[in-house]
Amino acid sequence: MLFAAAAVLTLLLSVCVGSVSIPFRTTVSVIWRGVWGLPQMEGTAPAILLTSRLPRVLAVMLVGASLSLCGGAMQGLLKNPLADGSTLGVSSGASLGAVVAIAFGVTIPGMPFAGTMVMAMVFAFCSLLIILGLAYRLDFSLSTNTIILIGVIFSMFASSIMSIVITFSGEKLRSITFWTMGSLQGTNYRNVLVLLGALVLFGGVILWHARELNAFAVGEENARHVGVNVRRVKLILLIAVSGLIGVCVSIGGTIGFVGLVTPHMVRLLVGPNHKRLLPASLFAGGVFLMLSDLIARTLLNPKELPIGVVTSIIGAIAFVYIYGSSRKGR
Amino acid sequence: MLKVEQLTVSYGDRTILNNVSFELMTGEWLMIVGPNGAGKSTLINAITGSVAAKGRVFFEGKDVRTMKARELSRGVGVLSQSHYMGYAFTVEEVVRLGRYAYAPTIFSRHSGEEQAVRAALEKTGLYEQRRQSVLTLSGGELQRTFLAQTFAQDPKLLLLDEPTNHLDLVYQKQVFELIRDWLKQKDRAVISVVHDLSLARAYGTRAMLLDKGQVVVDGTMSKVFSDDVLNRVYHMDVRDWMTQMLAQWKET
Numbered sequence: 001m002l003f004a005a006a007a008v009l010t011l012l013l014s015v016c017v018g019s020v021s022i023p024f025r026t027t028v029s030v031i032w033r034g035v036w037g038l039p040q041m042e043g044t045a046p047a048i049l050l051t052s053r054l055p056r057v058l059a060v061m062l063v064g065a066s067l068s069l070c071g072g073a074m075q076g077l078l079k080n081p082l083a084d085g086s087t088l089g090v091s092s093g094a095s096l097g098a099v100v101a102i103a104f105g106v107t108i109p110g111m112p113f114a115g116t117m118v119m120a121m122v123f124a125f126c127s128l129l130i131i132l133g134l135a136y137r138l139d140f141s142l143s144t145n146t147i148i149l150i151g152v153i154f155s156m157f158a159s160s161i162m163s164i165v166i167t168f169s170g171e172k173l174r175s176i177t178f179w180t181m182g183s184l185q186g187t188n189y190r191n192v193l194v195l196l197g198a199l200v201l202f203g204g205v206i207l208w209h210a211r212e213l214n215a216f217a218v219g220e221e222n223a224r225h226v227g228v229n230v231r232r233v234k235l236i237l238l239i240a241v242s243g244l245i246g247v248c249v250s251i252g253g254t255i256g257f258v259g260l261v262t263p264h265m266v267r268l269l270v271g272p273n274h275k276r277l278l279p280a281s282l283f284a285g286g287v288f289l290m291l292s293d294l295i296a297r298t299l300l301n302p303k304e305l306p307i308g309v310v311t312s313i314i315g316a317i318a319f320v321y322i323y324g325s326s327r328k329g330r
Numbered sequence: 331m332l333k334v335e336q337l338t339v340s341y342g343d344r345t346i347l348n349n350v351s352f353e354l355m356t357g358e359w360l361m362i363v364g365p366n367g368a369g370k371s372t373l374i375n376a377i378t379g380s381v382a383a384k385g386r387v388f389f390e391g392k393d394v395r396t397m398k399a400r401e402l403s404r405g406v407g408v409l410s411q412s413h414y415m416g417y418a419f420t421v422e423e424v425v426r427l428g429r430y431a432y433a434p435t436i437f438s439r440h441s442g443e444e445q446a447v448r449a450a451l452e453k454t455g456l457y458e459q460r461r462q463s464v465l466t467l468s469g470g471e472l473q474r475t476f477l478a479q480t481f482a483q484d485p486k487l488l489l490l491d492e493p494t495n496h497l498d499l500v501y502q503k504q505v506f507e508l509i510r511d512w513l514k515q516k517d518r519a520v521i522s523v524v525h526d527l528s529l530a531r532a533y534g535t536r537a538m539l540l541d542k543g544q545v546v547v548d549g550t551m552s553k554v555f556s557d558d559v560l561n562r563v564y565h566m567d568v569r570d571w572m573t574q575m576l577a578q579w580k581e582t
Contacts (some may be wrong), residue, residue, distance in 0.1 A: 079416050208435075215427050217417050221410060222476070224380060226483060227403030227431030272417035 003266075003283035007061065007290075014057045014290045019301050020048055059187035060293040060307075061286040062195040063252045064262075066203065068285020070241045071259030072266070072278050073206045076213035077237050078144050079220070084259035088147065089154035090242040093127025094120040094249035095180065096158045096165075102176050103169040116179070117191075117250045124246025127154065128239065142234050144220065181306030182255035184293065191251050202244040203282070209237055210274040217272060255289070255308045257315035262288050264319060288315070331356050331519050332487060337376050337385035339369070339543075346372045347383070348543040354487070359513055359520040361534030363527060363554070365564055368540040370523040374491045377521075378408055389487065400431040407485035411492040413472055415464045421475050422460040425450055428482030450482035454508060470501030477505060481512065488512070490522035494529070506533050527568070531555060539563060 016027045022045050030049045033040050040046040070085030078087065085091065100106065101119035108115050131154050139146040169176055212233045215223035224230045248255075262285045263277065270276045292310040299305060332354040339347040347369040354360055362370045376383035379394055379402075387394045389405050397405075407428075428450065429443045451457040454474045459467075464475060473493065480488060488509065494502040510533060513520055524530040530537060537554035539546040541563045547554045560568040 076417075081416065211427075211430060214419070214423065215430060218415070218419060218424060218427060219413060221380070222413070222427070222479075224399070225378075225403060225408040225410075226427050226479070227400040229399040267417070272419050273423055 003280045003287070007065075007283040007286045010287045010290045011057060011061060014060070014294050015049060015053050017294060017298060018048070018053055019298075020044070022049060055189050055192050056184055056187050057290060057293070058192045059195055059251065060184050060289050062192065062199055063184065063248045063255065064258055064289025064292075065282045065286040066195065066199050066244045066248050067255065067259040068262040068266075068281045068288070069199075069203050069206055069278060070245055071261075071285075072263035072274070072281040073209075073213060073237060073241055074259075075263055076217040076272075076274055076277075077234065077241075078148065079217055080144070080148070081264065082260070083148070085241055085245040085248075086155070086254075086256075086259065087151050088128075088238060088242055088245075089131050089151035089158065090124050090127045091245050091249045091254065092155040092158035092162075093130075094124035094246045095254055096127075096162050097121070097123025098179060098250065098253070099162050099165050099169075099176050102179060103165050103172050105172075117194075120250030121246055124242065124249065127158070128242040128246070130154065132235070132238065142231055147238070178306060179253045182253040182308030182311075183304075183306055184252045185304065187251065194247060195251060198244050198247040202240040202247075205236060205240040206244075207278050207282075209233060210278055213237070213274040213278070214272075217274070253308070255311055257308075257311045258285055258289055258292075261315040261319045331390060331517075332377070332521075333388040334377065335386045335388075337373070337383050337387065339372050339376050339381055339383045346543050347376060349385075350540075350543075350545055351385075352538065352545070352548055354519050354521065356517050356519055357513070357535070359510075359522070359533060359535045361530035361537040362521065362523045362540060363525075363530050363537060364540035364546075367542075369543040370540055371491050372543075373540070374408070374489050374521070374523055377489060378402070378406060403431045403483060403485070405485055406487045406489060407480040407483045408489045409473075409476055409480050409491070409493050411495040412469075413476055415472070418463040418465045420461050421456050421464060421467070421478075422447065422451065424464055424475050425456070425460075425478045425482050428479040428484075431483065446482045446484060450478040453481055453511075454478040455504075470497050470504070473497060473501065473505060474508075477508060486517050486519065488518070488520045488522075490520065492523050492525060495525070502529065509533075527555070527560075528572070 012024065012027060015031070016022055016024055026045050027049060030040065030046050031054065034046070034050050067085055074083040074085055074087055075081055098116045098120040101116040106115040106119055108118050131150055135142055135146050135150050138150070166173065166176055212223065212228050215226055215228045220230060263281045266280045266284045267277055270280050289307070289311065292314055293307050295314070296305040296307045296310045334350060334352050337347055337350045338345065350373060362373060364370055372381060375381040377387050389397070389402070394402055426447050429446060433443065448457070451460050454477055456471070456474060456478055459471070464472060467475065490509070494505050497505065506529065509520060512518065531551060534551060536549065537551055538548040539554050539559060546563055547559050557569050
């Protein structure tokens with residue numbers, strides 16, 4: 001509940017603050033009127049808030065929540081604190097799809113701005129098929145080591161192809177570089193709906209398997225002994241995580257550190273039980289990314305920093321601080 | 331309770347377990363002994379389906395391969411020899427996982443869950459430590475935690491793979507006494523892999539000697555622990571060695 005309240009407060013703060021600061025009361029009033037379709041007040045505030053800031057902040061919150069949830073799930077599933085949603089390699093596949101779309105100007109008829117997103121999703125899905133197909137072929141039991149190994153190899157392979165594409169990208173290089181550092185600039189309500197749908201569907205599957213994740217986090221062998229259908233549950237969770245990561249990367253680019261660090265921070269506060277850890281990570285991830293985005297767009301105003309750079313800096317410092325405090329407390 | 335028919339496990343050209351067949355009755359504590367590489371742990375893994383095996387295993391008349399994971403774990407509990415814990419779960423959280431097979435979804439809780447978890451914690455002397463992180467436990471306490479989890483699981487058959495391998499004498503005794511008490515309940519049986527022949531003799535009701543993946547002898551303790559059989563399998567005078575060891579204690 002505390003994490004949920006923090007997420008709502010951060011959301012309002014993020015919407016209020018920007019290149020043009022809008023008072024808190026005005027912000028709440030504009031959003032309230034917007035939600036219920038009431039006539040809006042005079043001035044530029046409604047336009048700034050409803051067409052630019054709110055969809056962006058909502059998208060940021062949903063991406064943060066999704067990345068953090070996936071990180072928490074992967075760290076439990078693989079019993080590896082260094083895992084996150086990108087461990088499987090699907091995010092690299094999605095990135096490759098997006099880079100190809102930007103470099104070659106791929107567009108979807110009738111949806112000129114959706115080319116990058118759709119290509120990233122298609123590549124994410126194909127990557128998932130390739131990775132799981134390879135994992136099955138090499139090791140029918142889908143062992144943790146095989147998954148991590150294939151994920152790392154696939155990521156390296158996808159990165160190599162990406163480098164080749166970038167080499168021949170010419171004047172598109174700047175757009176590609178900015179995208180790979182992660183940005184949620186210019187996101188709209190359509191993006192928000194896609195993110196929300198993915199979070200409800202895939203995130204719901206992940207949350208539903210909190211008990212199984214507890215068993216995996218204790219040990220895969222132990223999970224089997226207490227009655228978890230290890231192979232089936234692992235496959236379901238890998239697909240859910242990959243689906244959610246694919247959607248996030250396709251909309252926000254590569255945003256590092258959120259999925260790795262947020263579940264760690266939350267685990268230090270609420271413990272490793274996934275029934276508490278996953279919902280708390282969900283909200284904490286949203287808060288973390290909204291704050292990072294706030295800094296990214298206000299620190300060097302009117303210039304904007306890539307959000308991935310901010311998440312890495314804040315995440316590293318916050319993690320060291322919380323980890324240090326928790327060790328002192330022992 | 332358990333019927334094993336011609337169980338064979340091979341890794342490539344190497345046969346680890348070769349045509350092992352036996353039956354286990356209620357109330358029995360079958361000790362599986364044998365030298366390193368005899369296939370003892372593989373036998374336990376093959377019974378639960380953790381490794382691919384030829385042959386068939388029936389638990390209470392049902393082929394275990396056709397049983398769902400939850401159904402099997404309600405009947406068969408497994409305790410491994412060691413556990414590596416990465417996250418700071420509490421003792422109670424680990425023990426509660428033993429009830430996983432009884433509650434179908436995350437929102438449902440089996441009516442007997444609280445009672446079973448508490449009984450398992452009390453039986454293993456861990457009730458006072460139930461909120462303690464498993465990362466702070468000693469090896470013996472950790473093994474008792476997982477034994478409590480198995481008790482909470484309430485299986486009819488308990489499979490133990492060298493359960494006291496890394497434990498000192500006090501904990502070895504504690505764990506074996508707890509299992510002996512557990513076996514006194516109705517419709518219970520235990521199979522354990524044990525290296526220590528003294529422990530096997532002291533607690534088992536029946537033994538099976540394996541060597542190179544095959545059953546050498548299966549039967550009463552006196553039949554399996556006969557001098558000629560043990561000497562042949564271990565390539566040494568086992569009785570002489572054991573007697574020498576005990577003599578040290580008598581002298582002091």
